[in-house]
Amino acid sequence: MSFEYNFTRIESVRFPDEISALFHVLDSIDEMLMSPEEGLIKAAGTNQVPWIENLLETYDGDLTDAIVSASANGHVEPLLRLLQETQERGSSGRIALQKVVKTAATHGRLNVISVFLPQIADSDQDTEALLAMYESTWQVLDEATARGYRDVIRFAIEFATEWGYIDSYASTSTSDALARAIEGCLDDVAIYLLGIFAIPWKMKDALEKAIERGQFDIIEWTYVIYVQRAGVGQMLTDLASDGNIGAVKYLCTHFGIPPCAINEAFRSATGISTIQFLYNTGCISPGSITMVFRNASGRGRLTPQVLDEYYQEKLEIVELLCKESCIPPRVVRFAFVGAAARGDEDLLNVLWNDYRLNDQTFVKAFNIVVTDSNLYLTRVLFxxxxxxxxxxNNALLVSSSRGYQEIVLFLIDAPGIVDWAKEKVFLDAVRSNRSYLVQCLCDKRSWPARVVKRAVCIADNRELNEIRQTLTRLGK
Known part of the structure; x- marks a missing residue:
């Protein structure tokens, strides 16, 4: 809290003009009306140590706001006295020091940080104390970067380097100094941070942000350092796997990306736009096309959850790639049968007219949907x-044995169904006491007398009265 003189306690009082013009008089009147806590905050924020000493003789309340006031305004002497008082009262000196350092960083007070940051672990360098100092250092770095305090940034980096923990900085979604520098358009700060090789920066995120914002100097630096750290192939692969079409396009257009790196990125790419762009470069091998086709058609690394989330894109990828003759027939056939097994009608439609699908593929898919009791796809494939x-005929018998009544009713009158298969299905329905199916089969067609007689015999032997009544009506 940077201290401001606003005289809120006397703002409604009308003084004579000659008094109103005297700032120091108004200030003194305002101070006399302050509570001890308010006075302590002002004394700390205006570097008045004697006043602090006077107030502390009688004031035993909270010192936090006074400490923050001194830190924000960069006053070391008041801080030393207030921190001494805090420790004498039995409060945690380390927590107070961390508060001091973070507040000072927020306001760019390097003089405060340089004095108090080392003190966090100065007296007892146990693990807890050191970790507290590390944490405070990274808070200083993040806060200073967010506000462009370059001297504080350099101090934090040099301090962590000197103490040997510079490589422990870990960027997170809420704490990333490099990202903050890029977002704040602090190009010189971002370039400086990129040069700190000991810190494992999130290079991909940095490059994406810089490209998105058109910060060309940062793009150049990030590209060079990214390539040094991970290689050009890994860089493009990282961006493509995020589906970041803007960044992928930019790199391929402005930098000399080798074909092998483009091909590798294609294998891990997500998003139809990214895949289509890389595909159209002409650098993609038949093996990579086949692999991505497999993934998109449901085989490989894609989980059911991912398929659900990107379902439409999956279909578009399959449609884009299936025209490639380099994809082996067995792969396309496997995709078609797999779509049938998952009940994926849309993918079946995309692949339906592919020249690599033979009759055996359709039969295999048909058998699967029948076995799964999928009446709709049974109709479609038939x-x-x-x-x-x-x-x-085989499908009819399988459906009958498993009790798939709707599929039985659909297939029993299909062209090519032989009489013995129909009769077996009818008698199996009686034997299994499927009264609904027996009734429907009786309504659909006339059965030979010998078949009806045998069915009645089965019903009598098993005491299937409801079916017996249905068959009796059939015989009249």
Whole structure:
């Protein structure tokens, strides 16, 4: 809190003009009306140590605001006295010191930081004390960077380097000095920080922010250092895996990215825009195209949750790549059958007319949806005209044995279903006491007398009265 003179206690009082013009008189009157706590805050913020001493003789209240006032205004002597008082009262001196240092950093008070930061771990350099000093150092760095206090930034870096813990700085979503410098358009600060190789900066995030904001000097520096640390291939791969089309385009357009790096980035890319851009560079190998096709069609590293989240993009990627003849037929067929197994009608539609799909692929997919009791896809695949009569008969018998009544009712009148299969399904329905299915089968067609007679015999032997009544009506 930088101290301001506003005379709030006497602002409504009307003084004679000759008194109102005397600032020091108004100040004295205002001070006389202050509470001890208010006086202590002002004394600390205006570097009046004797006044502090006088107030502390009788005041035993909280000193936090006074300490903050002295820190914000850069007054070391009041701080020394207030911190001494804090310790004499039995409060934690370390916590108070950390408060002092953070407040000073927020206001760019290097003189305060240089005195009190070392004191956090000065007396007892145990692990807890050292960790507290590390934490305060990084708070100083973050706060100073956010506000552009260059001298404080350099002090924090040099101090951590001298004490040997510079490499312990860890950027987080809420604490990232480099990101703050870029966001604050402090190009010189960002470039300085990039040169601190001991700190594991989030280079990808920094590059993305710089490209987004058009900060060309930072882009150049970040690119050079990123390549030195991770290599050009890893850099482009990191950006492509985030689906950052803007950053990927910028790098490929403005820097000499080798084809092998573009190809590697394509393999890890996400987002249809990024994948399409890299695909159109002409640097993508058949193996990479096949791998990305597999991933997008549901095989490989993509989890069901990711497929749900990026479902439409997945379809667009498959549609983009499936026209490539380099993708082996077995991969396309596997994708088609996998789509059937997942009940993915949209992916089936995308691949439906692919020349690499043969009749056996459709039959395999058909058998899977029948086994899964998926009536809708059973209809779709059957009406595609590529399911043989033998496969249809087998599907009918499988559906009957598993009790898939709706699929049985759909397939029993399909072209190519042989009579013995129909009769077996009918008798199995009776034997399994599926009264609804028996009723529907009786309504759909006329059954030979010998079949009805056998069905009645089965019902009698098993005491299936409801089915017996249905069959009796059928025989009349």
């Amino acid at each position: 009406h595609g005209g590529r399911i043989s009569a033998q496969s249809t």
